[in-house]
Amino acid sequence: MPARPALSVCVPVHQGARYLESTLRSVLDQDADLEVVVRDNGSTDGSSEIVRGLDDPRIRLVRVEETVPMAENWARTVELARADLVKIVCADDLVAPGALPAQIAALTADPSLAIVVGRTDMVDADGRTLFPNRHVPRSLLGPRPAADVLRAVVRHGGNPIGPSAAVMFRRAHYEAVGGVGGSLHFTMDLDLWVRLLRHGGLHGDSRTAASFRIHPGSASAAATRAEFAVQRAFTRRLIREAEPAIRRRDRVVGVAGCYAALLRRYGLFLLGDLSRRRAARIRRHA
Structure with a gap:
């Protein structure tokens, strides 16, 4: 793994394909030392394919087939973070x-x-x-x-x-x-x-x-x-x-x-x- 970044932006996703690319680009376009952790919570709308299509090494995608409640998806996404600072961004926000x-x-x-x-x-x-x-x-x-x-x-x-x-x-x-x-x-x-x-x-x-x-x-x-x-x-x-x-x-x-x-x-x-x-x-x- 590369050196630990300053910030982990955690993006829990479930059926977020419509807005997900815009959300991720609003994060990736920033001049900051960051990683983006995306946890796809059993989406069936192609959310993971959108993440892979961005092909950015700062993104870590974890896809699971079992859909868990929203709070649990938030928690499991943050568990994957490596940085000392954290931000949670929902898949339709900017x-x-x-x-x-x-x-x-x-x-x-x-x-x-x-x-x-x-x-x-x-x-x-x-x-x-x-x-x-x-x-x-x-x-x-x-x-x-x-x-x-x-x-x-x-x-x-x-x-x-x-x-x-x-x-x-x-x-x-x-x-x-x-x-x-x-x-x-x-x-x-x-x-x-x-x-x-x-x-x-x-x-x-x-x-x-x-x-x-x-x-x-x-x-x-x-x-x-x-x-x-x-x-x-x-x-x-x-x-x-x-x-x-x-x-x-x-x-x-x-x-x-x-x-x-x-x-x-x-x-x-x-x-x-x-x-x-x-x-x-x-x-x-x-």
Whole structure:
């Protein structure tokens, strides 16, 4: 094997052929010392063939025939990583140009940090931007201690940190907290970010680090009452575990925040669906 890289970009895949090449190119085009670990979770749509077609020595493809749940695929993909720094990128998302070297530099320069994160553009199935600069509110910009971040999560009522493609973390911290948890599918990424904060603070960057794609086949394509209940239960558990860092006013603001987060989520996916329908009409009449 070549020398250990600075960063492992982990790409868990299941039926990701439509967007996978764009996702991988957004990573490979970066000026960074990296490897890309792709674990094909029993896809039948040619995902592995797309990876092989890129013919890049920085890519390591592991294909398995048995399909496991999403959280387990994430965990098994990270297990294959060799670098000290890790980023998980879903097979339909994109990493912004320049994001990887900037995040590597931030984590390398400050050993007190557990997480670095940039903002996220929400894009539709064709890559058109629906909402730019989402996540990482002003309260999370710059270096922030863990307690400040936990309060921001409670007040937000959802995920103010962002999706995995926007976040970079340390492999040692990931292993220390037990990796990806499989019991909280809807809050799987946020649960990991919160547990990583046991080992340090967060640095939030106002620049865009990733694009999160909204399309009917995405794992986040709907917000059900059950998922909302999971989010509320997660927030209540966080309040209990983070005492006394969570103040009374944080809890009060968080009650309203959780409903606002639900409305934002519904609105986001509704706009994505409208954009998809409009694009389909234009193609039909072209």
